[in-house]
Amino acid sequence: MNWLVRTFSCSIAKKQFMAVTGLAFCLFLTSHLIGNLFVYGGKDAFNGYVEHLHALGVLIHIAEAGLIVFALIHIGTALILYFQNLAARPVKYKKKSNAGGRTLASATMPYTGLFILVFIxxxxxxxxxxxxxxxxxxDVTAGVFAKPAYLAFYIVSMVVVAFHVNHGFWSAFQSxxxxxxxxxxxxxxxxxxFSVIVGAGFGLIPIAFNMIS
Known part of the structure; x- marks a missing residue:
């Protein structure tokens, strides 16, 4: 038990937990995008793919439970690191710099992550x-994508996802x-x-639904 406490109290270990769960979500995005591509085969092809997923039964529920656990670990660890960074730097610098490789993407990761959570x-x-x-x-998906407000929200969300993934992918290896x-x-x-493929791939899906429906 002591090793577990020590592990979670170490900043490097927390970043590695985030890296593992983040890369797992990259795999999920890949598989989810591949599945969504069935829409280009038409309505029957897409519904057939969905029925195939449902036929997996308990395996799908296990995968969903795993994603929930990974999400809790990823979000929880991110919050801990965020507040630890705030505590370590209670007074903001008057001048911001990019020292240490700090970029706009890295600086906004907590906020893009929160936006993605709302989108999910x-x-x-x-x-x-x-x-x-x-x-x-x-039909359900096409009906949702037919709503202009949701469509705009979805496209903006895909841009945010791509932005988040772009930084998160290489920083995971750095961890x-x-x-x-x-x-x-x-x-x-x-x-x-990868981030461009994810952003553009998912971003074009609503067009396919609207064209077919």
């Missing part, structure tokens, strides 16, 4: 927990000490590419 709640309420008794998942000058540019480049 709204997205789940609008999509997953909507009434599916008389409509297919495709494990993979900051070699020879390899970090490759990691950063892949992070940019």
């Amino acid at each position: 709640v709204v997205h789940l309420v609008s999509m997953k927990f909507a009434d599916h008794s008389t409509l297919t998942t495709f 494990f000490g993979a900051s070699h000058p020879k390899y970090m540019p490759i990691v950063r480049g892949f992070g940019i590419l």
Whole structure:
């Protein structure tokens, strides 16, 4: 038990917990985007994909429970680190600098993370927990995307997600000490590419739904 307390009291360990859970969510985003791409095959293809997921039964529930646990760890650790940083620097500097690699993306990670949390709640309420008794998942999703306010919110959210993922991806590797000058540019480049794919990939999904429906 003592080793667990010591682990959670160490800033490096907290960052590594965030790195592991963050990379896990990158894998989730990849699989979720691949699944959403079925919409380009038409209404039947997309509904068939959803039915296939539902057929997995308990496995889906286990995966969802795992995502919830990872989210709690990621958010909880982020909050602890955020307040620890505030406590360590009670007085703000008069002049901000980019010393130590601090960028706009790193400085706004807590706020983009909070925005993403709000988006997830709204997205789940609008999509997953909507009434599916008389409509297919495709029809429910198309109906939500047909609302201009939600569509605008969704697109802005995808931009924020891409911005968050871009910084989080390479900083996750940095948390494990993979900051070699020879390899970090490759990691950063892949992070940019991945964030663009995620942002554009999800951002174009509503267009496909509106075109098909």
